[in-house]
Amino acid sequence: MTTRRGFIKGAVAAAPASMLAAPAIAQSKIKWRMQTYAGPALAEHVIVPAVESFNKIAGDEMEIELFFADQLVPTGELFRAMQKGTIDAVQSDDDSMASPTEVTVFGGYFPFASRYSLDVPVLFNQYGLKEIWDAEYSKVGVKHISAGAWDPCHFATKDPINSLADLQGKRVFTFPTAGRFLSQFGVVPVTLPWEDIEVAVQTGELDGIAWSGITEDYTVGWADVTDYFLTNNISGAWCGSFFANMDRWNELPDRLKELFSVCMEQSHYYRQWWYWGGEANLRVNGTKMQLTTIPDDEWAQVEAAAVKFWDEIAAESEIKAQVVDIFRRYNDDMQKAGRPYRYG
Numbered sequence: 234m235t236t237r238r239g240f241i242k243g244a245v246a247a248a249p250a251s252m253l254a255a256p257a258i259a260q261s262k263i264k265w266r267m268q269t270y271a272g273p274a275l276a277e278h279v280i281v282p283a284v285e286s287f288n289k290i291a292g293d294e295m296e297i298e299l300f301f302a303d304q305l306v307p308t309g310e311l312f313r314a315m316q317k318g319t320i321d322a323v324q325s326d327d328d329s330m331a332s333p334t335e336v337t338v339f340g341g342y343f344p345f346a347s348r349y350s351l352d353v354p355v356l357f358n359q360y361g362l363k364e365i366w367d368a369e370y371s372k373v374g375v376k377h378i379s380a381g382a383w384d385p386c387h388f389a390t391k392d393p394i395n396s397l398a399d400l401q402g403k404r405v406f407t408f409p410t411a412g413r414f415l416s417q418f419g420v421v422p423v424t425l426p427w428e429d430i431e432v433a434v435q436t437g438e439l440d441g442i443a444w445s446g447i448t449e450d451y452t453v454g455w456a457d458v459t460d461y462f463l464t465n466n467i468s469g470a471w472c473g474s475f476f477a478n479m480d481r482w483n484e485l486p487d488r489l490k491e492l493f494s495v496c497m498e499q500s501h502y503y504r505q506w507w508y509w510g511g512e513a514n515l516r517v518n519g520t521k522m523q524l525t526t527i528p529d530d531e532w533a534q535v536e537a538a539a540v541k542f543w544d545e546i547a548a549e550s551e552i553k554a555q556v557v558d559i560f561r562r563y564n565d566d567m568q569k570a571g572r573p574y575r576y577g
């Protein structure tokens with residue numbers, strides 16, 4: 234005769250394991266808000282594919298909600314918003330997001346720090362800039378995840394630029410440090426929201442743009458409102474980075490940190506060939522802008538001025554002097570290496 238105790242024991246033994254397991258605790262999905270410096274058209278290339286890949290792989294674990302230039306906060310307030318946690322992550326250069334670090338001046342377009350896009354990752358990964366950026370941002374509660382290269386810095390203008398004299402009085406949208414450098418040649422730097430630039434050129438509020446290469450001019454519509462493209466540039470590549478609020482970053486499981494880093498590195502790789510090929514293709518096959526060039530002997534004045542500018546920046550602090558020293562050493566190595574690293 235089956236006893237009550239024996240019946241219960243048998244029932245428990247026969248029950249499926251799923252019925253006996255402790256009830257699962259629903260894990261809430263991690264959600265981040267990320268804002269890029271780029272407007273919608275440009276973002277489709279410089280950040281959207283990376284975020285879509287991340288969200289697809291992360292699945293139910295995490296989702297990044299992406300916002301474009303100035304959607305949540307103005308670009309100049311990006312750093313503060315991220316530091317406070319209003320925004321979890323940012324894609325920008327140090328300069329235009331106004332980060333309060335010793336390396337801010339070197340983000341964006343630091344005059345002639347690079348000649349080619351590959352210079353930027355080499356400087357960070359082989360010449361020590363990565364460690365300096367990591368240390369400087371750690372001091373202010375922000376995680377510097379990685380830096381990469383974008384396009385070179387050229388002028389796109391309404392009127393042709395064939396000499397340095399043609400730059401006099403030109404009202405130009407550009408980055409803070411680039412504007413500071415170019416002002417000695419008569420350029421008048423103008424700061425406006427990114428989305429207002431096209432209209433500002435059409436209305437005459439701006440005479441031109443020194444914010445990108447020719448690929449972006451075509452991608453975002455600036456080639457439709459400017460007539461000339463100056464082939465000389467003051468930098469071979471824009472230096473931009475991915476950042477995150479330090480607390481939000483530290484809360485992530487290691488797997489998601491690694492996934493985020495890998496997806497952003499893929500973004501860096503995408504831009505290497507997208508810009509490199511795009512710059513050449515549109516110079517050769519583009520139909521919207523006429524190319525102009527300042528002769529080499531005259532442009533040499535700009536390059537000489539950059540050397541003095543480096544000295545000026547290096548004198549401002551020990552960290553800045555350290556970064557400038559790395560630039561000097563790197564460019565000296567490239568010059569000694571010769572072709573194809575440097576010509577002339």
